[in-house]
Structures are given as structure tokens and as C-alpha cells.
Amino acid sequence: MRKTPLLIAGALAAPASAGTISVTIPQVPVAEYHRPYVAAWIEPAGGGAAQTLFVWYDIKKKGNEPGTKWLSDLRTFWRKGGRSLTLPADGLSGATRAPGTYQIPLPANLKSGAYTLYVEAARETGGRELVSVPLSVPAKAASAAGKTELGTVTIR
Amino acid sequence: MRPAFRLAASAAMLSCAVPALAHRAWLVPSTTIVSGTDDWVSIDAAISNDLFFADHNALRPDMVKVWAPDGSPAQIQNAATLHYRSVFDVKLDKPGTWKIGTTQSAVMGSFKVDGVDWRVGGRGPGGPGGPGGPGRPGGPGGAAPGAARPAGEGPPPGFQPRPSVATVADIPANATDVKLTEVIGQNNVFITAGAPTATVFQPTNTALEMVPVTHPDELVSNEPAKFRFLIDGKPATGLKVTLVPGGKRYRDGEGAFDVTTGADGVAEVKWPFAGLFWLNATSTDAHPSAPRATERRMSYTATLEVVAP
Numbered sequence: 001m002r003k004t005p006l007l008i009a010g011a012l013a014a015p016a017s018a019g020t021i022s023v024t025i026p027q028v029p030v031a032e033y034h035r036p037y038v039a040a041w042i043e044p045a046g047g048g049a050a051q052t053l054f055v056w057y058d059i060k061k062k063g064n065e066p067g068t069k070w071l072s073d074l075r076t077f078w079r080k081g082g083r084s085l086t087l088p089a090d091g092l093s094g095a096t097r098a099p100g101t102y103q104i105p106l107p108a109n110l111k112s113g114a115y116t117l118y119v120e121a122a123r124e125t126g127g128r129e130l131v132s133v134p135l136s137v138p139a140k141a142a143s144a145a146g147k148t149e150l151g152t153v154t155i156r
Numbered sequence: 157m158r159p160a161f162r163l164a165a166s167a168a169m170l171s172c173a174v175p176a177l178a179h180r181a182w183l184v185p186s187t188t189i190v191s192g193t194d195d196w197v198s199i200d201a202a203i204s205n206d207l208f209f210a211d212h213n214a215l216r217p218d219m220v221k222v223w224a225p226d227g228s229p230a231q232i233q234n235a236a237t238l239h240y241r242s243v244f245d246v247k248l249d250k251p252g253t254w255k256i257g258t259t260q261s262a263v264m265g266s267f268k269v270d271g272v273d274w275r276v277g278g279r280g281p282g283g284p285g286g287p288g289g290p291g292r293p294g295g296p297g298g299a300a301p302g303a304a305r306p307a308g309e310g311p312p313p314g315f316q317p318r319p320s321v322a323t324v325a326d327i328p329a330n331a332t333d334v335k336l337t338e339v340i341g342q343n344n345v346f347i348t349a350g351a352p353t354a355t356v357f358q359p360t361n362t363a364l365e366m367v368p369v370t371h372p373d374e375l376v377s378n379e380p381a382k383f384r385f386l387i388d389g390k391p392a393t394g395l396k397v398t399l400v401p402g403g404k405r406y407r408d409g410e411g412a413f414d415v416t417t418g419a420d421g422v423a424e425v426k427w428p429f430a431g432l433f434w435l436n437a438t439s440t441d442a443h444p445s446a447p448r449a450t451e452r453r454m455s456y457t458a459t460l461e462v463v464a465p
Contacts, residue, residue, distance in 0.1 A: 065212070075405070125205055127409040148409060 019106035019139030021053070023119055024151030027099045028126060035096035036123040036149055037070060039077035040104065042135060045114035050080040053117075054104055055087070056094045073122040076130050080118070101151070110137045121149040180400070181215055181457065182434055183257060183345045184208045188373050188461040190349050195248050197347045199232075199256060202241035207434045208402040208459075210241035217242040221259065223356045225252025225349075232256075252353035253373060257344030257458075263324050263446045265336035275320035276327065276336060324448055338444035340364070341455035348373035361389030364439055364454035369422060375462040377430040384422045385437060385456065391421025395437055399425060402432040430464040 025036060039055040055077065058067030068087055072078045087093050115135040122128040129149035133142050143154040186198040200208070201215035217235035224230045235244035246256055264277045321327060327334060340363040346356070352371045359365045369382035385392040400412040417423045427433070436457045444452035 069211075125410065129408060 019110075019135070019137065020103050020156060021106060021117060021119075021133075022101050022103050022152070022154045022156070024101045024153070025097055025099045025121070026146075026149070026151040028123070028149075030126065032125050034124040034126070035098060036121040036126070037074055037096065038119065038121045038150075039074045039082060040117065040119045041077060041080055042106075042110075042115045042117050043080070045116055045134070050118075051107070052077075052081050052085060052089075052092050053106070054092055054094060055082065055085070055089075056096050057087075059088055059093055059095050070122070070124065073128065074120045075122075075128070076118070077120045106135075106137070106139065106155075112137050117153070117155060119146075119150060119153050121146070123149055179203050179205060179212060180207060180434060180436070181258070181343050182208055183215070183220075183343065183459050184402075184432065185256070185345045185347055185459070185461075188345070188347050190248055190347070193249055193251050193349055195349060196245050197248060197254075197256075198243060198245050199345065200241050200243055204240075206404045207400050208432060209405065212240065214238055214240060214242040215258070217244045219258045220244065220256065222246055223255040224250050225254055225353050225355060226250065227355050227358070230254070246347070248347060248349040251350040253346055253348045253356055253371070255344055255346055255356035257342060260339060260341040260343075260455075262339045263336050263449055264339055265334065265449070266318075267327055267331040267334040269328060269331050273318050274327075274331070275318045276324060277320070277322065324446070327448075334448065335451075336444075336446070336449040337451040337453055338446040338449040339453050341457065343457040345459045346372045359386055359389060361386070362445070363387065363452070364392065364437065364456045366435075366437075366456050366458065372458065372460050375427070375460055376465050377427045377462050378465045379427075381425045381427070381462075382422050383425070383435075384420065385417050386421055387439060387441070387454065388443070391419065392417055392437075392439060393419050393421060395421070395423070395439055397423045397425075397435060397437040400434045400436070401428070402434070427462045430462050433460045433462060434458075435460055 021040070023038065023040065025038065037057045040053040041050045042053065043050045057071055061067035071082055074082060115137065117133045117135040118130060120130045127148050129146045131144050131146045131150050131153050133144045133153050133155055135142065135155055139155055141156050143152055145152045181203045184200045190197065200210065201217060201220065202210040202213065203215055204210055204212040214237050217232060217237060220232055222230040222232055230246065232244040232246055236242060246254065248254060262277055266273055266275050268274065324336060352373050357367050359367055365386045367384045367386060369384055375381050385395050385397070395417040397415050397417065398412055400410065404410060415423045415425050434457070436455065438453065438455045440451060440453050442451060444450065
């Protein structure tokens with residue numbers, strides 16, 4: 001696993017694959033609550049293609065108005081890559097989550113470097129929020145917090 | 157009925173069982189103020205979550221009524237029902253304030269026969285809840301309670317609709333656990349040709365009504381507006397009135413806010429910005445006018461245009 005540290009003086013051998021992010025979906029005290037659609041992706045800090053980490057949506061809803069209908073409400077995700085995914089996508093798509101904190105491993109094959117992690121949430125009859133956190137690989141601790149639709153997003 | 161509409165109707169009936177769904181019925185006029193009396197207004201009507209984006213169901217134009225400024229009935233013209241919205245025109249050939257909208261009056265509920273749950277009616281047309289109408293062509297059609305389920309139009313696999321009867325009169329004599337709710341609502345827009353008038357705001361003193369203190373066609377974003385709400389002609393005190401601005405796609409938050417009426421039934425609204433707002437108030441009490449009903453659910457909805465100062 002220890003492939004990179006020779007180049008970085010003093011860096012102690014954090015394997016590039018060690019990163020995990022945690023995403024908190026907050027409780028929202030409203031009369032009509034629906035679990036939010038949430039997507040996360042990373043982009044190289046210097047620009048480049050976005051890589052989707054996950055997209056949680058109403059994966060089971062079929063028929064006239066399938067759950068995929070509202071994916072474009074994650075409007076930044078949609079533009080950054082959602083629109084070119086074929087869903088459901090193995091290892092990426094999942095059902096919507098209840099409020100709580102969820103751990104998602106970063107891809108093991110991420111190259112060392114600087115990235116930005118984006119997490120976007122959109123809720124039916126609710127709001128939409130985009131949170132970004134600077135991400136370096138090998139992973140260093142970092143976090144940011146949303147104000148409305150997302151809680152803390154942490155990298156460790 | 158076209159198949160597509162049958163689906164919509166049955167979807168509306170499905171949503172009866174899930175009260176958390178807040179699909180909003182709305183009307184959006186091309187303008188609320190015109191000069192002269194040879195103008196037209198074109199109105200979009202739909203049911204959707206996000207205002208005012210038509211992405212769910214059309215509101216049936218045959219539910220729409222028009223009140224001319226003198227209170228007399230007038231017609232909609234050029235009505236068309238599209239996939240996600242309907243459109244129609246009104247020729248504003250008299251000066252003053254016109255009222256255009258839907259009214260809903262229905263009885264819904266449930267009862268049991270031999271331990272089987274039955275439903276009464278469907279979601280009425282035009283309310284904030286659904287496009288509906290009883291939505292069940294053929295009605296009970298002589299099916300004996302407890303017998304074969306009526307064929308729902310295109311229910312999802314595995315879904316078995318509860319049997320239903322169309323009206324209270326169809327409830328069989330041996331029914332037990334009868335629970336009926338009267339549902340009354342209206343959903344309006346107001347268009348003014350020339351100077352505003354108030355005839356169309358004359359209350360009928362039945363159920364929940366809005367009588368403006370600030371005329372709905374004189375709303376300006378830097379001037380607070382006042383609306384009086386009445387229930388059976390008396391001030392509706394402590395009534396929560398929700399305002400939802402249109403255009404959610406162009407900001408992050410839903411942006412909805414509530415105001416509450418005072419002892420005089422008046423709610424004051426301070427506009428956060430100019431634009432279209434969907435106003436909605438609901439109230440439930442135990443004073444239905446329909447026979448056998450024990451509960452009354454009332455709603456008042458309007459689309460308001462607030463201009464920049």
C-alpha cells in the first residue's frame with residue numbers, strides 16, 4: 001500500500017486509499033418531509049472531469065413519474081456528470097437516506113493530488129444546498145457544514 | 157376519458173391515502189393588470205410541487221369559473237388540456253376586478269361493511285390537493301359492498317385499491333364506522349381591467365373566505381399587504397396563512413413563510429421581493445353543513461402578483 005511517500009519528505013505513509021467521507025443529513029422540522037436526493041462527486045482542483053461518488057434517489061419509483069425524474073433538481077450534480085450517467089449505476093446509486101450520518105469510502109484508486117469534494121442535496125417541497133470541501137489525497141482531515149439541507153461533511 | 161387522464165385521476169385517488177403529499181394546484185395569469193376593456197388574459201392551470209413549474213398534472217379547465225367585475229358569470233375560451241398544464245383565455249370586456257378560479261365542495265370519508273374498509277368519494281376537483289373529481293367512471297355500478305373491487309385504472313402492481321362508493325347516498329344501510337369529512341375549497345386569481353373594484357370579494361359567509369384589505373391587484377413589494385380571512389362570515393383568528401414564492405429553481409430555499417391572522421382575522425404579509433406568490437390557508441373544524449359529516453376541512457388558495465415599487 002505504501003507507494004507514494006518516498007517523494008514527500010516526512011510524510012508518513014498514509015495510503016492514498018485511506019480516505020472516508022461522512023455526510024450528515026439533518027433533521028428538518030417541517031410538516032411535510034421527504035428524504036432528500038443527495039449526490040457527491042469530486043473534481044480535480046486544477047479542473048478536469050468530475051467523478052461521481054454516490055447518488056441517492058428514489059431508486060424504486062417507477063411508472064409515469066419514476067424516481068429519476070427529479071435527479072435534475074440536484075442541478076449542479078446533473079450538470080457536472082449526473083446527466084451522462086446511466087442509472088441505476090453499480091456502486092454509485094442508492095436509495096434515499098433518512099436523517100443521520102453516513103460514511104462513504106473514497107475510491108481506492110484516486111491519484112494523489114488536490115481535489116474538491118462536492119455534496120449536493122435537494123428535497124421535495126424543500127430546499128437545495130451544495131457544500132464543498134477541499135480534498136487532498138492522501139486524505140487530510142477537512143470538513144464543512146451546510147446550513148439547511150446538509151449537515152457536516154467531513155473527510156478523514 | 158383518455159387513458160392518460162384516467163391515470164392522473166387514479167393517481168390523485170392514490171394520493172388520498174398519503175396525506176403528506178402536497179401537490180399544489182395553481183393558476184398563473186399572463187398578467188393581473190390590464191388597461192382598457194379589449195384585453196385578454198391567458199391563464200395556465202396545473203398541479204405540481206414546485207411553483208410555478210408545470211411538471212405533474214394539468215388542472216382541468218372545465219373546473220374553472222369566471223366572475224366578471226359585476227359578479228355575473230363569464231366564460232373561459234380557447235381551453236386546452238396539455239400534458240402538464242392546461243391553458244385558457246378570458247376576455248376582459250368589462251372594467252374592474254375579475255375573479256377566475258375553481259371551487260371545491262365534496263364529502264370524503266370511509267366506512268366499514270363486514271369488516272371491509274370502503275371509501276366515499278374522491279378528492280374533489282380544483283383544491284390544493286388534486287385534480288381529481290370522483291374520478292371513477294361508472295361509480296359503484298351496482299357492485300355490492302364487499303364484492304369485487306372496482307377496477308382501478310392502472311394501479312401499480314401489488315396495489316389493491318380500497319373499494320369505494322361515489323356519494324354519501326350510496327353508503328349501504330349496514331355500514332358501520334362511518335366517518336365523513338366535508339371538503340370545501342377555492343383557488344383564485346384576480347385580474348383588474350382599469351381601476352380595481354371589490355364586488356367579486358363580497359363574502360358568501362360560508363366556510364373559509366378571503367376578503368382583501370389590500371386589493372390583490374395593488375400589491376407592491378415594499379408595502380405590507382393585509383388580507384382578512386373569514387370562516388362562516390366571522391373573523392378567522394389565529395389562522396396560519398402560508399405564502400410560497402414562485403421560481404424555486406432560481407434560488408436555494410423553498411422560501412415559503414407563514415403569517416397568522418389576528419383577532420380581526422387579518423393577516424399582514426411583508427413581501428420579501430416582487431414576484432408571484434401562492435397563498436394558501438387551511439382550517440379544520442367540526443361544523444360541516446353536509447349531512448352525516450362530522451368534520452369540515454376548508455382551504456383558500458390564491459395566486460398573487462407582487463410588483464416591484
